[in-house]
Amino acid sequence: MTVFCKLPGILLAVMVAACSKSTTPTTPPLPAASNVYYVSNEGSDIAPGSAGAPLRSINTALGKALPGDTVLVRGGVYHEKVSFPKSGKTDKLITLKAFPGETVRIDGTGLSIIGKEALVTLRNVRFVVLEGFDVFNYTSSAPWVNINGIVASDGSSDIVIRKNRIYNIEHNVAPADGRSGHAIEIIGNTAVPMTNILVEENEIHDCNTGYSENLTINGYVDGFVIRKNKIYNAENIGIDAAGGYAANPVPAFNYARNGLIAENELFRIDMTTGPIGGVHGHGAIGIYVDGARNITVERNRVYDTDRGIGIVSENDAFPTSNCIVRNNFVYNCWRAGIYLGGYLNYTTGGTRNCTVANNTLFQNNREKGAFGEIEGEIRLTENCFDNTIVNNIIYARPEDVFVHKYTATGSNNTIDHNLYFTTGTATWIWNGKPLSSFDEWKKACGGDAASSAAEDPLLISIQLPDLHLQPASPAKNSGILLSGDLLGQSDIDGNSRVVNNKVSKGAQQ
Numbered sequence: 001m002t003v004f005c006k007l008p009g010i011l012l013a014v015m016v017a018a019c020s021k022s023t024t025p026t027t028p029p030l031p032a033a034s035n036v037y038y039v040s041n042e043g044s045d046i047a048p049g050s051a052g053a054p055l056r057s058i059n060t061a062l063g064k065a066l067p068g069d070t071v072l073v074r075g076g077v078y079h080e081k082v083s084f085p086k087s088g089k090t091d092k093l094i095t096l097k098a099f100p101g102e103t104v105r106i107d108g109t110g111l112s113i114i115g116k117e118a119l120v121t122l123r124n125v126r127f128v129v130l131e132g133f134d135v136f137n138y139t140s141s142a143p144w145v146n147i148n149g150i151v152a153s154d155g156s157s158d159i160v161i162r163k164n165r166i167y168n169i170e171h172n173v174a175p176a177d178g179r180s181g182h183a184i185e186i187i188g189n190t191a192v193p194m195t196n197i198l199v200e201e202n203e204i205h206d207c208n209t210g211y212s213e214n215l216t217i218n219g220y221v222d223g224f225v226i227r228k229n230k231i232y233n234a235e236n237i238g239i240d241a242a243g244g245y246a247a248n249p250v251p252a253f254n255y256a257r258n259g260l261i262a263e264n265e266l267f268r269i270d271m272t273t274g275p276i277g278g279v280h281g282h283g284a285i286g287i288y289v290d291g292a293r294n295i296t297v298e299r300n301r302v303y304d305t306d307r308g309i310g311i312v313s314e315n316d317a318f319p320t321s322n323c324i325v326r327n328n329f330v331y332n333c334w335r336a337g338i339y340l341g342g343y344l345n346y347t348t349g350g351t352r353n354c355t356v357a358n359n360t361l362f363q364n365n366r367e368k369g370a371f372g373e374i375e376g377e378i379r380l381t382e383n384c385f386d387n388t389i390v391n392n393i394i395y396a397r398p399e400d401v402f403v404h405k406y407t408a409t410g411s412n413n414t415i416d417h418n419l420y421f422t423t424g425t426a427t428w429i430w431n432g433k434p435l436s437s438f439d440e441w442k443k444a445c446g447g448d449a450a451s452s453a454a455e456d457p458l459l460i461s462i463q464l465p466d467l468h469l470q471p472a473s474p475a476k477n478s479g480i481l482l483s484g485d486l487l488g489q490s491d492i493d494g495n496s497r498v499v500n501n502k503v504s505k506g507a508q509q
Contacts, residue, residue, distance in 0.1 A: 034068040041076035068092035075102030088127030098132030108138025118148035139170040143177035155192035170208035179210025188220030197224035213237040219247030224259040235274030238266040243291030244315030256292040269305035282306035282334035291318030310339040313349030331362035341381030350383025360506040376404025384410035391479035393506035398424020415447040475505040
């Protein structure tokens with residue numbers, strides 16, 4: 001389940017640490033630009049683009065930029081749909097960047113949208129960087145359009161989308177009229193894979209994306225890193241690595257693969273804030289791997305969302321496979337904390353050969369699910385095969401479900417070395433049958449022999465909450481050692497995951 005990346009040129013140093021799962025990947029300074037073109041609200045598009053005689057339009061400046069050049073945009077508001085017209089080269093990126101210390105807004109107010117459009121488009125380009133912009137106020141009340149903040153597509157590779165703020169991207173129609181859009185969409189819609197995609201340190205909030213998501217990786221995307229982004233106040237899914245949604249006409253190309261989703265913060269992902277919630281309630285997911293393969297989800301903080309993290313499939317022919325969910329804090333979600341399987345009575349794809357290890361789950365399931373049930377801190381629905389659930393701390397509400405396996409479908413799932421705790425009467429459910437006794441649970445599931453169900457994990461604070469461990473916690477150094485590929489090198493805080501050949505349960509070492 002190692003994440004493989006192909007990393008030529010300048011992006012090798014940017015992404016290699018993430019691909020090898022190192023602690024804190026660092027980005028070296030970009031090479032000196034051959035030319036710098038300046039853009040300003042006071043500029044003119046017949047000017048040379050120097051600091052003293054800037055251009056007026058971002059697109060005009062990009063049209064002049066050659067490999068190795070940088071376009072610096074001075075503070076102000078720019079009403080234009082921006083598109084990269086050409087590629088850079090290895091070690092000679094084309095960089096579009098906000099002027100340091102100034103707020104540069106790409107404002108979609110009043111701009112038209114026909115079909116599918118974005119305020120910033122990267123189509124069939126390579127070795128380009130987009131950094132530091134506000135991308136906002138792109139809205140529509142027209143049925144069946146698809147409105148987006150930033151879209152990368154058509155085989156674009158070796159791209160960096162960094163430190164942008166995307167908000168008020170809104171498709172303000174009823175669900176029946178195709179309410180849809182994205183803040184950022186990476187879509188592999190050709191026979192050429194999109195590779196070396198880095199999306200980091202962006203802030204996404206207050207977007208009305210309807211049935212779509214806020215940050216999406218879909219189709220033939222092979223090798224990506226999504227890290228250190230903050231996503232909040234969303235009416236649907238926060239981050240989605242997807243497969244099986246007709247993004248690509250060739251089934252073998254139609255799923256995202258070989259990616260890392262790390263160190264992101266997601267909160268207030270709440271479907272009930274939009275019209276779709278009237279049908280589905282709290283049905284969204286903070287981080288969602290849906291029909292994708294070989295994805296690692298680690299060291300994220302997901303809280304106050306509908307559901308926390310899902311490695312689920314909505315499509316029959318695209319099981320979510322060979323994924324790792326590890327070292328995450330997931331807490332105070334409306335429904336399930338971590339979710340595996342196919343949708344009940346809907347799909348048969350399921351979840352296969354995935355690992356859920358060393359996560360700390362705290363008091364999720366604030367409301368019941370769509371069938372009037374408690375979904376569970378860990379939820380397993382249809383067709384879960386060959387999955388491993390170990391070393392997790394599961395701190396449940398007084399009336400909660402630790403693990404809820406809904407049906408008899410699926411097999412060969414390993415559950416062990418977990419720490420369960422509640423101050424109340426939480427239960428387990430196996431193949432639809434509630435079990436209030438830990439011994440009954442172990443017999444039913446055929447596992448958890450080395451787990452405990454009565455020890456307080458001694459979290460720093462259950463009021464704040466602070467899910468770090470007190471020094472005397474029984475979770476300390478009590479986990480099972482897995483291979484390095486499964487455990488990862490770092491805990492939630494970036495410290496060594498294994499110390500003196502021991503690993504703690506939960507996300508913190």
